[in-house]
Amino acid sequence: MSGESSPAKHYGLHAALIALLAVLAFLLPEYHHGVFARVMVLAVFAMGYNLLFGYAGLLSLGHAMFFSAGLYGAGLTMVHLGWGVLPAFAAGLVAGALLSLAIGFLALRTTGVAFMIVTMMFAQVFYLALFYFGSWTRGDEGLVIAQGQRRLSFAGVDLDLTSPVTRYFAALALFSLVLVVTLAVVRSRFGRVLVAIRENEERTRMLGFDAFANKLAATVLSGVICAAAGAAYAILFGYVGATFASIQYSILPLLWVLLGGAATTLGPLVGTLLMFYLIDSSGDLLKAWLPGWNLSSLGIVGVALVLLILFFPKGILGTVRERWVRWLP
């Protein structure tokens, strides 16, 4: 499907989006500038999730552990070992790769509902382990990474990652890289095998493809991308806490991808951005309309999930692709 369309159209669209985000860095007011930086990092998390859920059709309820593997891989090495930004980021990626390889190896023996429960349980183990090793992780309270450590110097350039502009462009760089990687994967033979597995695993196996190896590769790639998001989050925003490993952070990427459109390359960004602003703005609105109702993001997330799955299972870009823009990757 996606392979039939011209590469120029695909890459052109994505390049245009990246250019737009770069221009926005200079146009956005301060508050929204910060929101966009955060959303781009979280969208990377959602893109990693989408690779496994959207394309390979594997619904995991434990991706918070891959995000946190990156978060803690970078955060712990920076706080306790005093590592610089680049080695710490690499440590986060390695942590995510090893964890997703191990989890994929075990969890992919199961399918369907069992896969969801197994991933959820492994994530729960990871979450509890963060408390068990509380002397290093400080559990819920978390760790703050010193400002002085969050700078990047190479070849005579000194970048302060705590300054909003540098942070925005660092987030954009990671986002663009992952976006292009995702697009390349989706257009590749590997990407099409994943879609084939999603549509009919038995038939794909009969055609001579090793379904397990392909799914394992997808799990590791997805885990590494999510870990990259986590490591970037730790470095750019300077906070590492156990909340990011809780079940809620496994469900959020699912929600973002469902909203934006599963199995679309741009859906994760659209979903993350919309959900962020929905929770952000509706909080104040609902407080004004219904004072004293103690409304939190819980209810909004819940209602959004139910409405999406009932009436809008393809998400925004999924619907756009189905109705209007057939070539959308």
Add this chain to the structure above:
Amino acid sequence: MAFGPHLLLATLEGLVNSAVLALTALGLSLVFGVMRVVNVAHGEFYMLGAVLAWWVASLVSGHPALGFLVALVVSPLIVGAIALASERLVLRRLEYNPESTIVATIGLLYIFQQAALTFYGPEARPVEAPFSYRVLLPWFGYSGYKLAVIAASALLLAGTWYMLTRTKIGLVMRATQYDRETAQAFGIPVTKVYAGVFALGAMLAAVAAVLTVPISQAHYLMGRDPLLLSFIVVIIGGLGSLRGTVIAALLVGLSDGIISVFYTPTLAKIIATLLVAMVLVFRPQGLFGTAAR
């Protein structure tokens, strides 16, 4: 306290855990067994049961036993009605697709939590036990109410077992579980059975919650642990197997009680969760179940 009495106390606490857990897990197991729906919102039906029990008991004046008894009847009924509505409005529209229903029940989980937070508040509140008799053992006194919880749970489990295996309703439910299409062809109203089973599963969780409220308090986030433990029990016992569920509840409840008396609860939870994940990976039919057809 010496080791012997200490172990006895741990075992008693474990049995109370098991009794409550068996009821909750049985509800989850029934829903999965008959409908093939993994109800992630199951823990929230438990929470709603507890919160509604507090509300009902606070409306009834007089002896605390009266309020408790009214709550024991009314709260599960309200929870059953809520479950019925969720089944009609959400699950049925999704045609019970396993993956969609999981996403939808996650949504319901958050909606119920939000509702409890809005209408009940963030505080934890207890319900007074119907009686405060203490059984005096040679080494320590033990709450008579906790022993009554074990008895009540055993009675309810026996009742459910009787209903499933000896009555027409149970026969219809088992037929639907065994083969949905054939059951429909034989004139069994499958969608009605599904609605009934979903409500029944939620009510079992609610009853378990009402029984626990005098021991632990009602709180809007209290559904998390029962959900996870019920998952563990249902997986170890084999999805959809009543006997396995009860045995596994005993196993998990007792070991949870005993381990957390002697070791840190976090480590106990880590080991239990990891073991269960491994059971699901290497023996998906559960320890007591038989392989799927």
